[in-house]
Amino acid sequence: MHNVAFPNKILPYLLVAPQIILTVIFFFWPASQALYQSVMREDPFGLKSGFVGLANFRAVLSDPNYIHALQVTVVFSILTALVSMGVALLLATAADKVVRGQTFYRTLLIWPYAVAPAVAGMLWLFMFNPAMGTFAYLLRRNGFGWDPLLNGDQAMGLVVVAAAWKQISYNFLFFVAGLQAIPKSLIEAASIDGARGARRFWTIVFPLLAPTTFFLLVVNTVYAFFDTFGIIHSVTGGGPAKATETLVYKVYNDGFVNLNLGSSAAQSVILMVIVIALTAFQFRFVEKRVHYG
């Protein structure tokens, strides 16, 4: 066999180096720090730390506040993923029917993705702040007791909408691409076979979109778990009464506000395990039901 690999011994390493360096600096190093911190306890003045084994994990897992944060996260993630994917799919199927100016609509719908999470949060806060929000005013005037500062469910609703809104554009793009990848003749065959409207969508289009939907499910879950800190921080700050305190938000709160580094590190390790397990679960069980081309 003729060796077609690089004749240069160093070049291949140089070529993969940027990716390796990035991963090491921004993933392996912090992850190892978190692992290290999670088995240490800091003294109140930050002068020394001592090894405590799994004490931090025991403390975290037996803390009712932590279990509460876990429940909040599950509710928040499911709702965010459902709302963002549902609305995106609706918009994508509508955009797929538009013949003229499709690029224009698509460009418009992509904009929210370019908005930073904190800014997205502020946008929704301004609209729905009970003191000054336009929509809050409209809701109240119509007899709806809108007050996310006191009502935990309403606060949850607000952060879900803000978080989902930002992700819709991303999902929309993938759904549009997915829809366009479905051969036109399949839709025509279905229409000759007497399937119309909703029936055609659920029996032909939706199953054929399954790979896209599955991919987005993974991405959106990870997004809801990790990337929504900015939105929650700017809209509710985890309140009222921890009603919107997700796991990530609690990691931040315990570590950087309350300076309980050991507990915070233990929480982030647990979080990492949860997300890895969740993704593995999705690939193991959901993907089986997905049909790839």
Added chain:
Amino acid sequence: MANIVLNDVRKKYGNIDAIKGISLDIADGEFLVLVGPSGCGKSTLLRMIAGLESITGGEISIGGRVVNTLEPSERDIAMVFQNYALYPHMTVRQNLAYGLKNRNTPQAEIDRRISDAAKALEIETFLERKPRQLSGGQRQRVAMGRAIVREPAAFLFDEPLSNLDAKLRVQMRVEIKRLQKSLQTTSVYVTHDQMEAMTLADRLVVLNSGVIEQVGTPIELYEKPATTFVATFIGSPSMNLLPSLSSSAWSLAPDINLPQGSATLGIRPEDLHVADGDGATEAFRADVKVAAVELVGAESYVHGHLTDGQPIIFRVAGRSRILMDDIVPVAASRQALHLFDEAGRRKDA
């Protein structure tokens, strides 16, 4: 079971006329083939019958019912697509059942029709497989099966064999013909392959840029092509067309009288033979300088030029001993001469 009537059917895309007024009467149980070069509008016409393209003008009726504004599902037709268009996420059985389920056919009836169709098409062994586990030929059969189980008024075929290899294509061609004859279902079949068209059709429609050039049985079209377009399109290799009636490169027997207004002389390669001095079969005579000889087994095609440079092809039975650069005298009988006027229309004496 139904006839299909097209009355002055037109299709416009913006300012472009794709179909320029086509009228056809397709009898109940007839196998009609639409043939023409790509872009001639044959697929558009088929899709208009299916209801997948809107009709700009004219009227289409199936079984005496005008279908212009009906949905494809309401027209009682079944279509076989070029890429088969099988639902990839369903098994073969589900693919066959889908159209029946949508019409609320009882389950027992669905099962009966599927098993009948599966038997006829020999696809029983892979009813539980997904389309991606099937070969091209098997997918083709499933696509046919999906049309058959519907027991529609008409089958529409959109180049169903063009994704198959040559051997399978011949095999499926025979099978489609056999099935259509046994089911007696009116069929419209679109193809660009004149061989497919000739062998399948009860009647052949040659389309060219949105208009009908000629309608007739395959043999009629072969023996009496109405235009130079049909003459060159039907038959392989194409008919030789000599664009002038007086040339020093060839001669006609003196006792032959040509119809008034003839401008083009056409002779099929298979009607030319090496001249042997028998005056009765030599109404036409010419010398050909051989440029290439194609051996195809049972026969050979000789490509060459007349003395004025006109390209010409003729057929020799068996393996030819003619060599490149030979000068060969060729001849054809009076019956083999096709004459066309300036506009390319057939002239008969």
